[in-house]
Amino acid sequence: MTGGDEVTPPSREHPLRQARRRMGWSQASAMRRFHTAATELGARAPEQASLKRMFAYWESGAREVTVPAYRDAFCVIYASPPEALGFGTATTSDTGADLGDALALVTVDRSMLGVLEAETQNLRLLDRRLGSMAAPAVEAHAALLEDVLHRCVGQERRALAAALAEGAALAGWLALDRGDVGGAWRWHQLGRSAATESGSPMLLSHVLAQASIVLLDAGEPASARDLASEARKVGAGRVPSRVSAWLLASEAEVNAGAGDHDQAMRLMDAAASALTEPDGDDAPFLMLDLLHLARWRGHCLATGGAAEAGEYLALAAVAEGDSLRAATGRHADLAHALETAGERAAALAEAELALDLARRCGSVRQARRMRLLLGRLAPSRS
Numbered sequence: 001m002t003g004g005d006e007v008t009p010p011s012r013e014h015p016l017r018q019a020r021r022r023m024g025w026s027q028a029s030a031m032r033r034f035h036t037a038a039t040e041l042g043a044r045a046p047e048q049a050s051l052k053r054m055f056a057y058w059e060s061g062a063r064e065v066t067v068p069a070y071r072d073a074f075c076v077i078y079a080s081p082p083e084a085l086g087f088g089t090a091t092t093s094d095t096g097a098d099l100g101d102a103l104a105l106v107t108v109d110r111s112m113l114g115v116l117e118a119e120t121q122n123l124r125l126l127d128r129r130l131g132s133m134a135a136p137a138v139e140a141h142a143a144l145l146e147d148v149l150h151r152c153v154g155q156e157r158r159a160l161a162a163a164l165a166e167g168a169a170l171a172g173w174l175a176l177d178r179g180d181v182g183g184a185w186r187w188h189q190l191g192r193s194a195a196t197e198s199g200s201p202m203l204l205s206h207v208l209a210q211a212s213i214v215l216l217d218a219g220e221p222a223s224a225r226d227l228a229s230e231a232r233k234v235g236a237g238r239v240p241s242r243v244s245a246w247l248l249a250s251e252a253e254v255n256a257g258a259g260d261h262d263q264a265m266r267l268m269d270a271a272a273s274a275l276t277e278p279d280g281d282d283a284p285f286l287m288l289d290l291l292h293l294a295r296w297r298g299h300c301l302a303t304g305g306a307a308e309a310g311e312y313l314a315l316a317a318v319a320e321g322d323s324l325r326a327a328t329g330r331h332a333d334l335a336h337a338l339e340t341a342g343e344r345a346a347a348l349a350e351a352e353l354a355l356d357l358a359r360r361c362g363s364v365r366q367a368r369r370m371r372l373l374l375g376r377l378a379p380s381r382s
Helices: 015-023 027-040 048-060 068-078 096-103 110-151 157-177 181-198 201-217 221-235 241-257 261-275 290-303 309-322 324-340 344-361 364-377
Strands: none
Touching (some): 015 027, 015 048, 027 048, 048 110, 110 157, 110 181, 110 324, 110 344, 157 181, 201 241, 221 241, 241 261, 241 290, 261 290, 290 324, 309 324, 324 344, 324 364, 344 364
8 A cells, every 4th residue: 555545445535536546546646537538439538627626525435426427437437346346326306495405506697697607707817828728727617507507406507507518618619729629619609509509699609610710620611611510500680790800810811721811801801801790799799890800811811821811910910918828829820821932031030939929828729730831840949
């Protein structure tokens, strides 16, 4: 027995902990195997911090493993039947009170919703300043929203679903930035389901548009274009003009990434026209003005190798302080634009700056782009 083990007689240990010790695995090793098995079984396993807490609960017997796919995952990794791992047969009670106890039902009121929504907004602000450093807190918050919605009864359920849609979309965007395309897709699928339940075309179109960019990064350009088009159609005539402009710009990015640069420019023109229409809206998850659109147009142009990309990206420098991730992307795009223009020294400087920013904000996505570019510009530096 090592010094870090609890001095607990094996007979009093929970069967899950006994099984892990029998396999000779550390908790971290068992967690990795569980996560893989649960994912392969089609479940969205908790992320690192949440999973570590859940393992502690499960192995101590403080909480039961209630998700069927999680039970199956444990049976797979420990090569044991459910009974050997302490998974009893679930029973139903004739009393509504017992059902409520089993589900730990909660009623959400406007005050609680306000707290949850305020936390989402605080995490957005942290994300803009810190990038993917905020990911653990964002994922924990989204997981909490999912759990509360699962247990929620009462009149505020749709509003809570809307809050989950926003939280899951933010968690998914951070996962994409960290290079976790599979995780990004799972979070967006959760956001899509929640947005559908909320009944909000604005939230559903937003989640679908973000998910289309996930598909683009996953190497599925045709599916990405279809989903981006669906997002715009969901929002057509049903969302504020600023959201409409954002949907058009997102679709432009997908088309540029798929190689249809003429369509991308048509969509960017439409986005600029939509943004000039004055109206009020309630979309705290969006940052969009003409300077942001200039950066977006510059990105689309740089993706297509257009020489004029640099002038739009230079114009967008004024808004660079809005988001560390956006600033990283602007410098990465500018590096590509300068390479296209034949300005290798300037492109090299921008690429190195973008790579440094990517490391600071934890953007695996942009770091990968810049390493590829540096490999062309200065192989010895990549």
